[in-house]
Every structure is written in C-alpha cells, then in structure tokens.
Amino acid sequence: MQLxxxxxxxxxxxRKMKEGMRTRCESCIVRQFNALRAMxxxxxxxxxxxxxxxxxxxxxxxxxEGEKLDGVFCVRSGVSKLxxxxxxxxxxxxxxxxxxxxxxxxxxxxxxxxxxSAKAVDDMEICFIPKDIxxxxxxxxxxxxxxxxxxxxxxxxxxxxxxxxxxxKTVKQRIAQAFLYLKSNFGEDKDGFLTLTLSREDxxxxxxxxxxxxxxxxxxxxxxxxxxxxxKKVAIADEKGLEEVVEGF
Amino acid sequence: MQLxxxxxxxxxxxRKMKEGMRTRCESCIVRQFNALRAMxxxxxxxxxxxxxxxxxxxxxxxxxEGEKLDGVFCVRSGVSKLxxxxxxxxxxxxxxxxxxxxxxxxxxxxxxxxxxSAKAVDDMEICFIPKDIxxxxxxxxxxxxxxxxxxxxxxxxxxxxxxxxxxxKTVKQRIAQAFLYLKSNFGEDKDGFLTLTLSREDxxxxxxxxxxxxxxxxxxxxxxxxxxxxxKKVAIADEKGLEEVVEGF
DNA sequence: CGGTGTTTTGACGTCGGTCAATATGTGTGG
DNA sequence: CCACACATATTGACCGACGTCAAAACACCG
Numbered sequence: 001m002q003l004x005x006x007x008x009x010x011x012x013x014x015r016k017m018k019e020g021m022r023t024r025c026e027s028c029i030v031r032q033f034n035a036l037r038a039m040x041x042x043x044x045x046x047x048x049x050x051x052x053x054x055x056x057x058x059x060x061x062x063x064x065e066g067e068k069l070d071g072v073f074c075v076r077s078g079v080s081k082l083x084x085x086x087x088x089x090x091x092x093x094x095x096x097x098x099x100x101x102x103x104x105x106x107x108x109x110x111x112x113x114x115x116x117s118a119k120a121v122d123d124m125e126i127c128f129i130p131k132d133i134x135x136x137x138x139x140x141x142x143x144x145x146x147x148x149x150x151x152x153x154x155x156x157x158x159x160x161x162x163x164x165x166x167x168x169k170t171v172k173q174r175i176a177q178a179f180l181y182l183k184s185n186f187g188e189d190k191d192g193f194l195t196l197t198l199s200r201e202d203x204x205x206x207x208x209x210x211x212x213x214x215x216x217x218x219x220x221x222x223x224x225x226x227x228x229x230x231x232k233k234v235a236i237a238d239e240k241g242l243e244e245v246v247e248g249f
Numbered sequence: 250m251q252l253x254x255x256x257x258x259x260x261x262x263x264r265k266m267k268e269g270m271r272t273r274c275e276s277c278i279v280r281q282f283n284a285l286r287a288m289x290x291x292x293x294x295x296x297x298x299x300x301x302x303x304x305x306x307x308x309x310x311x312x313x314e315g316e317k318l319d320g321v322f323c324v325r326s327g328v329s330k331l332x333x334x335x336x337x338x339x340x341x342x343x344x345x346x347x348x349x350x351x352x353x354x355x356x357x358x359x360x361x362x363x364x365x366s367a368k369a370v371d372d373m374e375i376c377f378i379p380k381d382i383x384x385x386x387x388x389x390x391x392x393x394x395x396x397x398x399x400x401x402x403x404x405x406x407x408x409x410x411x412x413x414x415x416x417x418k419t420v421k422q423r424i425a426q427a428f429l430y431l432k433s434n435f436g437e438d439k440d441g442f443l444t445l446t447l448s449r450e451d452x453x454x455x456x457x458x459x460x461x462x463x464x465x466x467x468x469x470x471x472x473x474x475x476x477x478x479x480x481k482k483v484a485i486a487d488e489k490g491l492e493e494v495v496e497g498f
Numbered sequence: 499c500g501g502t503g504t505t506t507t508g509a510c511g512t513c514g515g516t517c518a519a520t521a522t523g524t525g526t527g528g
Numbered sequence: 529c530c531a532c533a534c535a536t537a538t539t540g541a542c543c544g545a546c547g548t549c550a551a552a553a554c555a556c557c558g
Contacts, residue, residue, distance in 0.1 A: 420514065449537065
C-alpha cells in the first residue's frame with residue numbers, strides 16, 4: 001500500500017481530532033466498500049487532494065445532532081455509533097458504522113442539519129471529504145449518484161428491519177439479536193470474545209431499553225449458557241440457542 | 250386538466266386492479282411532489298407513454314413482500330400502507346404513502362425483491378411506471394438521481410425518527426403521536442374526524458402493539474377528553490393534551 | 499489507595515401482551 | 529327488510545415483561 005506524508009493543513013476543523021498522515025484515495029482499500037468506487041479518476045484525485053484524514057479517539061464526537069456538515073466522513077478503521085437523543089434524555093443508537101462506510105451523507109445530500117450525532121466507539125481513523133466534491137460529482141456523474149442511491153437504499157431497508165424488530169420483538173429477543181449482529185458484523189477475537197465491545201449502556205441504547213434490563217437479561221443468558229462474559233467483554237457460547245431466543249423459543 | 254382515453258393494454262399485470270383512463274404525466278399535479286419533476290421533457294414523455302394507471306380498491310394488495318417489482322408506483326390518490334410481516338405473525342406498518350409519493354423505488358433501485366408489501370388503505374388511483382425508464386433516466390440524468398436521492402434521504406430520516414420513537418417512547422406516547430401524525434398529514438373532515446380512518450388493528454400495527462392495548466388506550470384518551478370516536482372514526486378533541494402525552498406529561 | 503464510573507443485584511410497581519367473552523357493526527343471501 | 533355469518537370493536541381478568549430507584553460489588557486510573 002502506497003503511503004505518503006503530507007504537510008500539516010490548517011483547514012482542519014478544530015475539534016479534538018488529530019490530523020494524521022495522508023494516503024491516496026485511489027489506493028485506499030475501504031473505497032471498495034462504498035460509493036466512492038463509482039468515481040472517475042479525475043474526481044477521485046480531487047477527493048484525495050482535498051480530504052483530511054483524522055484520528056478520533058474512543059468516546060470522542062465526530063459530529064453532533066443539529067450540526068451543519070460541510071462534508072462526509074469515510075471510516076477507515078474503528079466503529080462509530082450514530083445516535084439521536086430522545087426527549088426522555090436517553091440516546092437511541094440507530095446504526096453502527098464501520099470500515100468502508102460513509103457517514104453524514106444523508107445530511108449533506110438533503111442539505112439539512114444532521115439528524116444524528118456520531119461518536120467513536122473505538123479509536124477511529126476517518127477521512128473528511130468536503131461536500132463540494134460530493135455534490136458536484138453527484139451533479140455530473142450519474143454512476144456516482146446511482147451508487148450512492150444504492151447504498152442509501154440499503155440503509156433504508158436496514159432501518160425498516162429495525163423498525164419491525166422494535167415494534168414486534170421483546171427486549172430479550174432484540175438483545176439476543178444484537179449480539180448475533182455484533183458477531184456477524186465485527187467478528188470475535190482468538191478467545192471467542194466479540195471484537196467490538198460495547199458498554200451495557202450502549203447495548204441498551206441500541207436495543208431501546210433500560211441499562212438495568214439489559215444487564216439482567218445478559219446475566220439470564222449467562223445462566224442459560226448462551227453467553228460468557230469477562231468484565232464488559234462478551235462471548236457467544238451458544239449461537240444456535242441465541243437464534244432460538246430471537247425466533248421466540 | 251387534460252384527459253385522454255387510452256386503448257386497453259394487455260401488458261398490465263393481472264392483479265385485480267382496474268386499468269383506468271390515461272392522463273399525461275406532463276400535466277399531472279402529483280408529479281410536483283416527487284422526483285419525477287426532475288425529468289426532462291423527453292423522459293417524461295416516455296414515462297407518460299409507458300405508464301399504466303390503475304385503480305386499487307380498499308384492502309387490495311399492490312405488491313407483496315418478496316415480490317420482484319418491474320417498476321414503481323406513483324400514488325395519484327388514496328393511501329397505501331407499507332408493511333412487513335414479523336416472525337410473530339403480525340404486520341408492522343413502516344410507512345403510509347399518500348398522494349404524490351412513489352412506492353417501490355427502493356427495491357427497484359437496489360434491484361432486490363421488495364422488503365415490504367403495499368396494500369391500499371383507501372380506494373386508490375396509482376400509476377405503474379416500468380423500471381427501465383427509471384433506471385435509464387437515472388443513468389443519464391444526474392438531476393433526476395439527485396432528486397430521487399433527496400427523497401430517499403428524507404425517507405431515511407423519517408425511518409430514523411421512527412426507530413427512536415419505538416425505542417424510547419411508551420405505547421401510549423406512540424399512539425398519541427400517531428393520531429397527531431394522522432391529523433397533520435391527512436387532515437380532518439368537516440365534523441372534525443380524521444380524514445384517514447385506520448382500523449384499530451392498523452393503528453396497533455403502526456405503533457407496534459397489540460390491538461387490545463391500542464383500543465384500551467384509545468378509550469382512556471376518550472375518558473380524558475383527548476379524543477372522540479364514532480365507530481372506527483376518530484376525532485382529536487384536545488390536540489394540546491395529546492402533545493403533552495407525547496412529551497410524557 | 500481513594501475516587502470515579504461501570505456492572506450487578508434486589509425490590510417494587512406499572513405497563514403491556516394474551517386469552518376469553520361480549521357487543522357492535524357490516525355484508526350477503528333470502 | 530330481516531336474519532344469519534363474519535369481521536371488528538370493546539371490556540375484563542390475569543400475569544409476565546420492563547422501567548425505576550436504590551444500594552452494593554467491581555473495575556479502572558491517577
């Protein structure tokens with residue numbers, strides 16, 4: 001992989017993110033996963049020249065709900081939670097975005113303030129891509145538009161599925177499902193623990209329940225031999241069993 | 250408005266929908282509300298020539314979950330419920346589509362089988378637009394792509410909001426919210442009853458609860474003077490009061 | 499080693515789902 | 529127009545699921 005050192009840029013937004021080294025988008029692997037792959041050589045070059053690579057540490061905020069976004073963020077590594085604050089003061093996590101995904105595109109395309117906030121669950125490496133390039137490419141390269149459209153269509157379908165689950169499944173089913181999701185999307189380490197470790201509160205906020213309820217159900221799963229835990233780390237002990245829980249026994 | 254009679258077309262799908270008279274898309278008012286307005290004269294002409302106007306009666310199905318869609322449907326009048334069946338055997342209504350909205354676009358764009366089914370809540374008049382025209386326009390006219398993107402971005406935002414509500418609000422709050430939604434989106438008749446009348450079961454399926462719970466809460470609202478009912482018709486008696494319920498008292 | 503934040507556990511009450519039983523429509527054929 | 533058949537609305541009873549308020553047990557960090 002070709003790397004290149006860049007001089008420091010003063011155009012970076014002054015959040016507490018560190019600007020890191022520069023890689024060329026043309027040779028960035030994560031691009032294969034997102035809509036940027038539909039860009040032409042020229043367009044990609046422009047993106048590469050104007051993008052800003054940043055490091056975001058665990059817990060830090062990428063952008064807040066209601067904020068105006070001047071561009072999108074492409075995730076190179078780590079995981080971000082996209083959430084929205086409800087009137088009751090609790091966050092609802094709407095999506096977890098990982099390597100190769102682009103966040104903020106909805107707001108940029110709709111030219112609205114962001115409806116969600118994005119925070120790092122992990123240490124992350126992200127690229128900020130100014131919106132000008134996105135919109136001009138959108139206006140001139142139909143392939144890019146179609147590709148973005150496809151991704152958005154996919155997000156929309158996933159959102160529909162979440163709505164169905166929230167409406168029709170019990171908290172217990174949704175928690176079991178969440179763990180299966182974490183396994184299939186982020187994998188497990190050599191000891192069998194889920195690679196992505198979420199706090200109990202985050203899990204509760206994904207599922208839409210109280211932290212204590214979440215904890216209680218996790219320990220119930222432990223007693224039944226479906227899960228193992230070590231601190232906040234969780235391992236799936238009986239995948240079939242969890243799937244049965246999701247189906248409703 | 251210019252009307253035109255068309256000869257009968259044998260290409261129509263043989264569902265139990267009636268093919269009606271033909272109007273020109275160029276002069277169709279509902280087009281103003283959807284992405285078709287970004288089409289050029291030529292493109293719109295093609296749409297107009299190949300579209301099929303159909304009548305769908307209350308309760309009939311426009312398409313089923315898992316069905317392959319050969320095009321999209323533009324709603325000229327009436328309301329459709331987009332729903333998905335959950336493993337527990339109950340429908341979750343994900344969206345209500347009304348005049349000017351286009352349904353089925355997600356599946357056509359993603360080139361997937363439909364993830365939702367669409368049924369008529371009302372008597373409806375819809376136009377079927379073959380997917381070829383949609384996709385070729387998408388591939389050649391960037392403005393159209395952007396416009397579709399904007400609409401999809403809007404749908405996605407709404408879906409996010411629904412997720413937050415499902416996760417963080419009680420059934421009571423969601424029901425109150427549903428009635429306010431019905432009022433602001435579909436209005437009320439001269440007697441103050443909501444124009445769009447949903448069965449208690451449909452309301453329950455929008456909100457994600459059991460029909461009986463829904464009924465029980467409606468009668469509670471009636472006792473508190475927030476709602477009036479007459480058969481299945483519902484009138485909002487105290488909008489402020491309902492809003493307070495949504496906020497959580 | 500104390501301080502701070504997270505995980506666990508208990509207790510308790512309400513919310514909401516399920517199973518009936520009843521009432522009220524609503525449509526259909528006679 | 530009536531009467532039966534069937535769908536929808538309503539109500540009651542019952543109980544498990546879930547949220548809330550503490551308080552205790554751990555873990556992590558300077």
